[in-house]
Amino acid sequence: MREQCAGCGKAKPVNTRGPDGRAYCWSCAQKDARDPVADIVTAVTSIDPGLPADVVTAAAVQAAPGKMAVRKLAWALRERPALLTGDGASTTVLSVLRLIDALAEPARPGS
Numbered sequence: 001m002r003e004q005c006a007g008c009g010k011a012k013p014v015n016t017r018g019p020d021g022r023a024y025c026w027s028c029a030q031k032d033a034r035d036p037v038a039d040i041v042t043a044v045t046s047i048d049p050g051l052p053a054d055v056v057t058a059a060a061v062q063a064a065p066g067k068m069a070v071r072k073l074a075w076a077l078r079e080r081p082a083l084l085t086g087d088g089a090s091t092t093v094l095s096v097l098r099l100i101d102a103l104a105e106p107a108r109p110g111s
């Protein structure tokens, strides 16, 4: 079954689908196999370059515990990076809100 790939735009056999149901071809699915936490770090640091990667990583893991959750969070941010800059209130992905909270209030010692 061929469908237009949401990654490269070509009509290719469907390898996998995103949480939004869009189709991805094999090569785009492989690209997506990269570490979702790295994607989240990229998304966050492109908006706030002052945040150290390890802080963002910790916040991402805290906001989205588990492989699927972290993947979903990475997807959401790739889809709409503006979620991190005020659009977050409109998201249905709760881990986005938790990530914003975690970044706004880094874990304090003793809390």
Ligand SMILES: [Zn+2]
Pocket (backbone or CB within 6 Å): 005, 006, 007, 008, 009, 010, 012, 024, 025, 026, 027, 028, 029
């Ligand atoms: Zn593709």
